[in-house]
Amino acid sequence: MVNRRWIGFLMAALPIAFLLAFVGLPTVESFFYTFGYTGGPNAVVSEMAQNQVVSHHGATLGVYTELWKMASFRADFIATIWVTIASVALLLVISWVIALYLRFSDGWLARVASSLYLIPMFIPSVIASYALVTFWNSGGFVDALAKHLGDPNFPSFGYTLFGVVIGNVWTGLPFAVLMLASGLRNVPDSYIEAARDVGARAWTVSLRILLPMNTLPIIIVATFNCIGVLGAYTVPYLMGPTAPQLLGVAMTSYFSAYNEPQQAEAMAVMVFILAAAVGTWYVIANLRLDRKSGSV
């Protein structure tokens, strides 16, 4: 028995040790670097870096305050928040509608749709972004169609923040629909029929029964996508405007092009704090739901 426990511990210890060594330590090291610690393991990276804030005693918030003083960084930060909220909101609405359709329709169209929504999963985001930009850009399909229909001022979304939102919705769709559709499938037909028997309309059924019974999948979709979009690189790099840049793109520029790894890592810390806040909300919501259902 004792032996087995040890084996279990060892099996868990290996991956944990691996994570600590290859992810944990570098993270801690960079974290200290953003507070001005340039010695020790940070000696090599700080050798070539530009515009560093160095602290000789204790920690300094210098890098963070300097970033906040820059109008371009503030614009990047606000744009990232805006795109994240818009992407997640739009994604939830669209995937909810698709999931509802899949739950209640049974025709051949529904069967086709139930496999179509998975397509984005199999298309690399680089290729999808490029296709979306070509499609939505001025001179692209949508633009040409609008001109033919007599609207010469139709906005083209390539290279705009809204274009990034479209790209994020595209990449997030399969996972979101998968989660929501399986959540909806778990709602017994008898509940819905009972509600219909007493005269509830589709809208009421959806709002009073399906929505409350699917809080967890919705929270999972929202939080996971939130965290994904916050640090996204490919979609905003290919579809976004030159400025403001989303933080994922800005971090890369600061890290290599501007040769300011300290600033890039400070941004990463900020993104981490945002993601951690979203993650905390997820954990709390989860616990509350468990308590409601009586399992904790």
Place this chain on the structure above:
Amino acid sequence: MKKRKLSKAILAAAMVTGLSGGATVAMAQTSTTTLTLYTDGDVNVQDLWEQDLIPLYEKSHPNIKINVVFDAHGVDSTSVQDKIIAAEKAGKNSGYDILDSGIVPTLATANMLQKLNPTEVPNMSHVDPALLKQTNDEGLPYRGSSVVLAYNSAEVKNPPKTLNALLAWIKANPGKFTYNTPSTGGSGDDFVMAVVNSKVPKQDQAKLITSSSKSLESTWTPGLNLLKSLGPDIYRHGYYANGNTGTLNLLANGSIWVAPVWSDMALSALQDKQLPSTIKLIQLTPPFAGGPADMGVVKNSPNKQAAYAFLNWLLTPQAQTIVVNKMNGYPGVEWKYVPKSVQQKFSAIAKSYATGWSSFYGADLDQAWQSTVAAQSN
């Protein structure tokens, strides 16, 4: 078969002793020196080394073996750079002998590479001294490229021939010009540099090429403001392409008519029909800056003599002809040192290019551009 294996084993043993520095006279005849060459960039650079230059060199130098470490698009270049700095600080061998990468000028400005001199690399004297000065004699240009202006001849009959004419053209043809963000590619970077430089006082222009002084950066403001004022007339009211290829794509699909491009990339794209034949190239007077690709020798390399010999060979007319033809680019040596036939083939661009600023200013110019020029658009 057996015999072959045996001779290989002997060779391997000889290599080991050779590397450890304990080669005896008898062994020296068979000992092989292995040079490790780190190179990044696109597949064309990989092919240049692996299919053309190295087999040729190894054939005429049987005791030298060159091992290529290819890093596509330089995704690992920062960690290689860190590794070399760390090895240099610890006084150890980094495992690399020769570098062909964008990290060379960066390492050279920090004096992290071996200083080269004409006694060990005699052909160095055929290289433009201004380029050597930029890297403290630690980087050796073995090929180059220049930024030129590409235009769609179907739409533009009289392309601008000077920088001022180009700026006037941009204003007169709104939405038909763009360049890539300076941080993502040299062609946009050189355009930005050319415009900013045109507003820098004469006496400071030369200093930007050779010195590294933060205080000079204040001279950039008028030029950056000029670029900012172009914003509304740039493609999509201020969209700047991502990367050199981004610009070529916009030219190819007709979104824009005029753009600064790398001569070698555009010539190759025209050859492969990735650009329509209506796209023509022209060099402005005075020309845009060019960029040499620098080779460097790592300070703690145990095979420095072999590395010098190889670099020297790279600058011979034979090797330079291969480089120019393969890359559609400029030679590392001055044009007069390449064979006449090659000069004639590239007569349209076989001129010198302007020398760009010291790489010291690269990062700051990228950032200054992003926060002043890009930030106001959209």
